[in-house]
Ligand code: ADP
């Protein structure tokens with residue numbers, strides 16, 4: 001018994017070694033189930049030849065080997081085609097080794113057919129799900145075999161079968177770990193490359209955006225001058241549309257720049273109460289145009305640490321969204337207070353259209369917008385700014401009832417000057 005276990009462990013070492021070798025020399029692309037990965041197929045065949053060529057033979061002619069491992073791995077990680085090719089290779093190898101072809105073919109054909117649907121589901125699971133699937137699937141084999149042995153009254157085989165089952169199962173777990181780990185590594189590397197590229201692109205875009213801003217300001221100025229000239233009504237409409245569109249472009253650029261710009265300015269302690277009052281003031285004209293009232297309930301002398309302009313931008317973005325959500329006739333409530341846990345809580349509540357649950361998850365994602373002329377950057381900027389200030393934003397929303405944005409910010413530990 002001990003000797004056969006030694007023999008089995010030799011197989012384990014060989015199999016793991018082959019997989020490691022394959023991983024070292026294969027190129028780093030992710031497994032594509034729709035293409036036959038020859039290297040992977042070859043690896044499985046090498047394992048098959050070894051494990052079938054040097055099987056562990058136990059007393060009365062029972063042969064135990066590891067051929068189930070390459071078959072399972074081939075189906076689950078190489079796809080159905082690699083799986084069946086490995087199966088064919090196994091049948092071929094069986095001619096040159098001590099195997100009963102018919103029995104082998106019958107057993108493994110059923111086995112492979114069972115693996116087909118599993119291999120399709122398998123890719124969707126996380127690593128824990130994968131381990132569980134592989135384990136359950138594999139353990140079904142010794143289970144049926146035990147029943148067979150009991151039926152045939154060959155009970156002396158059972159302890160050996162259990163020990164080989166455990167060893168094969170451990171090997172399978174190790175292999176899954178190796179392959180999954182490797183796939184994860186490849187994925188992370190890819191993502192890193194992508195992030196690096198994006199970084200360069202966003203830096204370039206920021207400088208371009210900056211350069212565009214200046215000529216636009218000039219154009220806008222001249223347009224405004226033109227508006228004062230004697231022109232036909234039609235021409236005046238054209239000019240005012242042009243100015244509006246320029247403003248919109250300006251807004252997109254400004255929001256983009258504040259998103260891409262690395263923050264170098266130093267944080268300072270400033271009065272939040274003032275900033276809220278100013279922001280509400282700025283937005284109230286916009287609100288009045290759609291008959292919306294902005295109400296305020298702001299505690300005196302609240303101060304926070306951060307950048308004043310940024311806080312203003314957060315409030316203006318939230319108020320603008322609230323106004324746009326209400327469309328016409330509604331009310332916005334802005335509150336700010338210090339709670340008993342020493343935090344500052346700001347809420348912006350509207351009674352506008354609200355959002356369904358699925359939409360809440362998407363908020364803050366760059367360029368996510370449901371508006372025809374939206375930039376989808378407003379909330380992204382808000383989330384980034386609040387995060388930098390070590391605060392958090394929460395959203396509650398009910399469709400057709402309204403939305404509440406809550407910002408939690410820490411109180412600065414230095415007193416305002
Ligand atoms: P934009 O306003 O340019 O569309 P934002 O990032 O500011 O981009 O907002 C993203 C989306 O979130 C909006 O298009 C809108 O669908 C939704 N949203 C944001 N604030 C509210 C709100 N107060 N009520 C309802 N929907 C909102």
Ligand code: MG
Pocket residue numbers: 317320321378379
């Ligand atoms: Mg917005």
